[in-house]
Amino acid sequence: MAILNLTKAQRQKVRIFIICICVSVFSWALFAMSNKYTYRIPAAMRYVNAPDNKAFHPLQSDTVDLQVEGSGWQVFFSRLRLQAQEIDVDLSPLKSRDWVVFTNQMGFINRQFSSNQRIVAISPDTLHFDFSKQTVKKVPIKFASDMSFQKQYAIIDSVTLNPQYVTVTGPLEDLARIDEWETDTFRRNNINSDISGRLFLQQKKQANINVYPNIVEFNVPVGEVTEKVLEIPIRVENGDEFASVRLIPSKVTITVLVSLRNYMDILPSSFEAVVDLESWKNNRAESLPVIITQFPEFCEIVKISPQNVDFIIKK
Structure with a gap:
């Protein structure tokens, strides 16, 4: 490959030429813009x-x-x-x-x-x-939140809103698709006590929809929670056609998080655990999964033991 051997004077001329081109392009760009x-x-x-x-x-x-x-x-x-x-x-x-x-x-x-x-x-x-024609409809307000809590703290009861409902007016066909109205998202981290305040409702997305009121007061009850262990008897579903169904074991142990305030109120009778024999009838399953079908509100299930049980069927 040939290499140009330029003298010092020629290199200086090339640099000046390139600078002139750059200045011209820049000036043209400024003029064009x-x-x-x-x-x-x-x-x-x-x-x-x-x-x-x-x-x-x-x-x-x-x-x-x-x-x-x-x-x-x-x-x-x-x-x-x-x-x-x-x-x-x-x-x-x-x-x-x-x-x-x-x-x-x-x-x-x-x-x-x-x-x-x-x-x-x-x-x-x-x-x-x-x-x-305008139609009027009253729908419940939904509290939208993004919250995190300190360790061993959680929401321990229902969030209260005042008012609980919002009045929406607009065309009937549009109101038919509205079942609730959300608040703006409330965000807070590291919570360890009750929270109260006011929130705007979400802005209406259609100009032909009117909402009243547009502000709601809220209260979030927060308290300390602890673990509680309970033994729950297991109920058999879809087993009536058999003479007897024996579960091994017949009870399940669950660990739940409950508030200190409600600790004594959480009883085994507050829960329901079932196994469904349909999974054995249809798939010949060797063990049945335990399903918790009922438990108190604001009670978080942490652990279920065992998660599956064996069974003996007498036809």
Whole structure:
């Protein structure tokens, strides 16, 4: 391979030439990025100023395409955007008609962007809606949480909410799919005592759904827990066709975590352990798994011994 042997003066000229090219490219890039361009970006719609006395269904997707006029830098950064753009759409025109035209809202929408960007068109330009009669439904509030506790501490009773129900209004077909309404997620670590506070309910995902109230008070009872060992008799299911079924052993030992407050109230009668002979009838299983079908609320089962039992059947 041939190697160019350049003199010191020639190498200096090459360096100057490369620097000139880099400066030219950089200058061209700055000039190009400063020019105005028209580009398209998708945007999700948030409905605002919805009519109070009407329930509505959008008849199109909740995403539109924005035709934006901006600099090259804005085109570049729009391609790097990790979160989808969102725009507010004013639904006050629905008080007198069943469509909304973006052409009439360009000023309202452009105020949601920086002054050096301008929305010149939106596709589709017209949004259509279907109206129906509003319905009222009361649903329970669900406490959403992400909590961890200090060792030997846990929730020892039901979480109380005030109020327990929320009133939801909207179209009947939408309310039929709503059976509960969650709070915002309450997060706390290293808990060792009761917790009380207030939480907002989750934001409504549809503009045609209204929720009242939007804040709930909560109380989480927390206490110290300890282990308790109990012996539970095992009951046989689906064994009536046999003269007798003998289990070996006939009882199961379970270890549970219970609160100190409820320690004396947790009795063997609070639990139910069963084995099902259907697994032997269908699969000829050599042993039967023990299933705990009943146990007190806020009582955590730590261990079951044995987990399977042998059996003798007399036909």
